[in-house]
Amino acid sequence: MDIRPTPYDHPDAVELDGAVQAEYAARYDDEGDVTPLDAGMFVPPRGLYLLAYDPEGRPVATGGWRTQDANDEGYADGDAELKRMYVIPGARGLGLARRILAALESDARTAGRTRMVLETGTAQPEAIALYTSSGYEPCAKFGHYRDYPTSRCFAKSLAAAAP
Secondary structure, three states: EEEEEEEOOOOHHHHHHHHHHHHHHHHHHHOOOOOOHHHHOOOOOEHHHHHHEEOOOEEEEEEEEEEEOOOOOOOOOOOEEEEEEEEEEOOOOOOHHHHHHHHHHHHHHHHHOOEEEEEEOOOHHHHHHOOOOOOOOEEOOOOOOOOOOOOOEEEEOOOOOOO
């Protein structure tokens, strides 16, 4: 699998965003994630968007991070927010989400971010399992869905490990 930086508005990213939105809508019986996002949020060094491609060149997984700082939605200075982590059903179980997550954490750390944060929900137990097994811990709610009872927020320090 080839994981590479790709603009958030690239046709392959738009295709996978549509797929993840459909999955959100089905899982939560709503319109999907309406958090406002635009391609400029994922432009380095203030963010990064990654796509994974299979050996035939088909997009199969995605994820990104964007800069956040203290604001009225509950973010803190130094935050990097994880967005749009998704693996198509046929590529699940190959470790792609974990690889993308590690690459995004590394990039955010290099960009000077101090904490990675994410919001997911109770209808995504696979996501919660990935994040908790990757060192994320529950944190105070933030973001667009902070007042929703199904929302779950997690955070992980991006401080470099001691040698």
